[in-house]
Amino acid sequence: MNFKSVMFIFLLFPLYQIIVAQPKIQDIRINQIGFYPHGPKTAIVVESSAEQFFITTPDLQDTIYTGTLSAPRSWQYSQETVKQADFSDVTTIGTYIVLVPDMGYSAPFDIKPRVHQEVARATTKAFYFQRMSIDLTEEYAGKWARPMGHPDTEVLVHASAASAERPEGTILSCPRGWYDAGDYNKYIVNSGISVYTLLSIYEHFPEYSRSLETNIPESGDAVPDVLDESLWNIRWMLAMQDPHDGGVYHKCTHANFSGVVMPHQATAPRYVVQKSSTAALDFASVMAQAARIFRDFEIELPGLADSCLTAALGAWDWARHHPHTYYRQNNINNKFDPDITTGEYGDSDDSDEFRWAAAELYITTQQDSFITAINPLVGNSASVPAWPSVGTLGLYSLAFHRKNLTAAIDTTVLKNRLIRLADDLQAELSRSAYQVMLTTFPWGSNAVAANQSMACIQAFKLTADSSYLDAAIANLDYLLGRNATTFCFVSGQGDKPPMHFHHRPSEADDVVEPIPGLLAGGPNPSQQDNCPGYPSNLPARSYLDDFCSYASNEICINWNSPIAYIASALEAIHSSTGRTNTISVSLKTPTAGEIFESSETISLSADASIAAGAIVKVEFYANNVKVGESGNAPFNIQWQQPSPGVYELRAKALGDMGDFHYSDPVRIIVMNAESIGSILFIVGSPDLSSGDVAIYKHLVENDYNVTIQPDDDSLAFDMEYKDAILVSASAGATRKVREELDNINVPILSWEPTLFDDFDWTGRRRNEDYGTASGTSIDILSDAHPIAAGLSGTIQVTSDTQEITWAIPHENADIIACLSGDPLKPVIFCYETEDVMMNYRTAKARQVGLFFSEESPVYFTDAACAILHAAISWVQAGERLSVEEEPSAAPRDHQLYQNYPNPFNPKTRIQYDLSQQANVTVTIYNSLGQKVKILVNQRQTAGRYSVLWDGTDEQNRAVSNGIYLYKMQAGDFVQTRKMVLMR
Structure with missing residues (x-):
């Protein structure tokens, strides 16, 4: 290598460091579709002290243009000070981003004919x-x-x-x-x-x-x-x-x-x-x-x-x-x-x-x-x-x-x-x-x-x-x-x-x-x-x-x-014509949802055709980074031992007249062959939201084995041998979630506040028991707790203003963090195994409520990722009760509690306390006083008990909507409550 080459690489190295360290940001505003090769091209850069900008390929490997930002100007309608990045001189067909040092890079865009x-x-x-x-x-x-x-x-x-x-x-x-x-x-x-x-x-x-x-x-x-x-x-x-x-x-x-x-x-x-x-x-x-x-x-x-x-x-x-x-x-x-x-x-x-x-x-x-x-x-x-x-x-x-x-x-x-x-x-x-x-x-x-x-x-x-x-x-x-x-x-x-x-x-x-x-x-x-x-x-x-x-x-x-x-x-x-893009390209392998281990070689192949002319080559991209290309049909490459992660794969076919076209994306997962834990991730849809993708990627890249299930999946939740269950904000309080996660002894971490009351973590009143607020930071209150991940004071958890979930748990919960400046609104709380939660529910395993919102994981800082990892590690290390186990402390009095949920469809849980051993019956009656079903009829020792009624009578036939009574008798103690079945 001659001296000029060495100097050239040396001079580029600081720029490479600048580029690879930057995130994608919203403060570089640009036409997210693209530009005509010989048309105007301008991006708006908001509140920046930078003087230069760069046009690079999405993989940040090639810088094709260096420009000077305009003098700052204020725009009264947004009260922002902005600079213009004019790169109209760039005419080379391709996909690019705008990068501004010390800020980050823009959304990708194309420069090509027929761009719109x-x-x-x-x-x-x-x-x-x-x-x-x-x-x-x-x-x-x-x-x-x-x-x-x-x-x-x-x-x-x-x-x-x-x-x-x-x-x-x-x-x-x-x-x-x-x-x-x-x-x-x-x-x-x-x-x-x-x-x-x-x-x-x-x-x-x-x-x-x-x-x-x-x-x-x-x-x-x-x-x-x-x-x-x-x-x-x-x-x-x-x-x-x-x-x-x-x-x-x-x-x-x-x-x-x-x-x-x-x-x-x-x-x-x-x-x-x-x-x-x-x-x-x-x-x-x-x-x-x-x-x-x-x-x-x-x-x-x-x-x-x-x-x-x-x-x-x-x-x-x-x-x-x-x-x-x-x-x-x-x-x-x-x-x-x-x-x-x-x-x-x-x-x-x-x-x-x-x-x-x-x-x-x-x-x-x-x-x-x-x-x-x-x-x-x-x-x-x-x-x-x-x-x-x-x-x-x-x-x-x-x-x-x-x-x-x-x-x-x-x-x-x-x-x-x-x-x-x-x-x-x-x-x-x-x-x-x-x-x-x-x-x-x-x-x-x-x-x-x-x-x-x-x-x-x-x-x-x-x-x-x-x-x-x-x-x-x-x-x-x-x-x-x-x-x-x-x-x-x-x-x-x-x-x-x-x-x-x-x-x-x-x-x-x-x-x-x-x-x-x-x-x-x-x-x-x-x-x-x-x-x-x-x-x-x-x-x-x-x-x-x-x-x-x-x-x-x-x-x-x-x-x-x-x-x-x-x-x-x-x-x-x-353009001389408005004809439909004449290039067609699709990925043949792998298929969407396939899971690979990082030790494997993955075969990427594509079909590509063009109505007039010839396909010059097909390039293959993983998360916008080019991983190879093929110049001859059949178009395929071998992707050697990729790192663990979630990847969106695309094929890009290039024609001989400068045209190009991308395939639809295919998402795959590459996992480490040696996992440190097995996670069930419950989400709102198999088409993961951007926030769910960010969480999934974090888990996989940290060597967790992750199973994804939608909240309304027809199959039972795959909880066997799971170290923890994560419930995303994209999931809802579906009947399946309420029933299958009820009173289980698998640790749960969730950031969907409408489910917190279903888990008996909090009350159910929006804006009183739980809610959201906009911000970027939280205050750590218990820096000695493992979930705090060694952090203390005010911590920035998102790089951009996002919704932060807060909720007020039972007094038995540990409060790890609160909204910044508002200690009355917890944003991270947890229950230890055997803690009594709301409605006298006992935690059968460790539980954690987190501050995330549906999209906030996209903007997580390193601190937020550390908290997530620490929370998962903490729940993994906890004890678990068997479903039949109850706390040893005996209640002071006999007590029958209000069923939950109420109204219900078709199942509800009835909970009661015994202060001493007694012959116990729990019986369901209709509004006419007619007996519907006996749920409990046995002698029981002192403790807290729970029984589920599934809305059926003694012959297991579904009963109709209406008001029902449930009566508990324990020795001389008798108590009756009302409940409402609404199918």
Whole structure:
């Protein structure tokens, strides 16, 4: 090795040390999907003193770019001081991270052509999941398949919508359509801007749209999928028009919002309500646009274009004769029954709707009379569109068709107005420390950002000035992760997507992940939902990923349509075609869930193909670290003796034109051949949460043999020969958990507070007996206890603010730690074997309640890991009672305690004390005093006893719901209590 080589390695070594020591953090905000090779690329670095940043491969082995961070700037909307990391010069295709010394590294991202193709596809496909009046089958919906909801073939005319031809109670049929948002209703006004935006994807980018397949039932026909999807809602809209006068009912709705149930379970009556001028004009605009688009599909959809135009003209005529007919829900509720309490979509100015409708009808019919009646260019400026402000949509259409317009439209004024709107948005972008055009954060702020991008794309189409395209990309970067909340706001996309939308189908189904491709509403400092838990009141940070938060975390069709538009537009502009990725790759071996020992060699193999061209090689990755590659089919490698751990394996196939594609991940476990303990880990789902993965990884890497079982597994819990049972916060108080872990003599460690009372560790009152608080630190109170792991004082247990669980145990428990600064709220407590816990339950083995929350293990410090390890070691070393053993101390008096649980289904435990030897009977009676079952009839010595009743009679037949009595008699002592069976 020559001297230059030695010096080069020596100089790199400090950088390598910097890199390998850093964690992934949330304070490097970045588009979590990626960037086009020749497009802008910027990350935002929060509160950093660093001056440089690095672009490296995810395995931290190769640094491909070194950059200088910008000067710090403050952003008033999040009250953060940030620096910009501009790496637009990086054009090499690959997967990378941003690393900032002394901070950490970002989520991974791609640099590649068609980088937003999957975002375009997912956000367009999301409308399919919003369909009503159709079964969503597994072929198209995957694990989100569901039965048909809301056939809407028997919809009632509400009194507010009654006419001579259609009196109150008339039954109409208006099937199809999309659920508007997180609720189960359909609104014409919001459908207007939503359908227009989807139709514009095709109208503006027809070649791209023809190749964008979304796997819907109509895929493969001669009509592009985006038009087929739009047509599902258009056909419903057509049914909302009264054929007698051309007016359009404002909405089709339940009287009230449904509960949190699946669509087919929401079966209350449906109504069409009052006609409105805004509904009629939005309807006329969409139908005029649809008429000219579907004219090209006369063979596939005969007569549709004519039907749409006829409907548009009828609605226009009705609105001209009934201007300013606004839907006022309070007013109609004062006049008519039943009250309607669903979304209003009220408006007090229909002039913008008139301008939009006039423009669309003028373009489609080429008749000046429409714009003579209503001038779409009235005023001096344009605004970013939203459902109550749609005038600019007409300008978009006029600008797109400008070469085919009559002289009645001044196209220079038209173009200048749209360019000026984009210039104003660009000016806001240049002033923004976060490189985003947003300056307000109303309800649905993410849709504002998407519509701003759409406005900039129109300016780009008019001028070919790429700065407008860069501005559009900037807001998409914001939506996909470069924001103050750290979320990629599209479900199923990026490193940190929303998981708990205010969206009934996503909440009510049994699928952990929400429906994919949906855009969250976004930060909203007004917080109209009054939900607890918002991380901040600051405008840009006021977002809560919780079902409760309809103000920031609902979804809506008019929010999804603009992000579908901008992702599709960028894909169309940045590539000659929008064709589906032509590379296919999948891992053949190993299979998901396989367990290996660290002494083994693991065979990794993959299938890969490409529609046009050749596969150059397949690379294999374990937890984002490349472990090998194969240049020839069959693609396989031998992975030699990996370290113990939990690994996500992926194969990456590379094509000869620079394309690449990753396989779906496969998770495997590598265990040490010599384990130090056997653990049963009870979790909420076999698809482990990120917190459960972190715990699992810690256990395996510390040489524990771990068995995972979901809390509702059909098989009995595998407790035999287990040293301890860990119950995750992802697990619930299921019947199986309550029954199988009841009174067992295997040590339990848990951080699910709703189970603490089931184990008789604490009481059951939320926020009194247990609760959560946000923080990063705890205070050690008993530093001599082994669970304290030698720690003392205030200890940071998470690297980022997380929920910390606290609970108040029985006075017999040892308190190891408390919330920082609050000694009355224990966060680590334990029971020794034979300790009496709540409800006079005796601990048959050591028990530990821990401070973790469901996701906090992802952010554990070394101290938190040490406490977990110490807690497991402590419970392993403890004594265990046999199930029959009881403490030797005799009670002072005979006593019959309240059964637990109560009410119960179908089992409950009855506990009693004997102060001296006696003949004992415990008998169950029904509310009529009739004997149901004798549970105990024998002579017993002094002590505490417990007996289980399983809800059956003497013949082991299940008894019915109701109030039951249980009576204990011991010599002359008699005591009776009541209990409630609720099946």
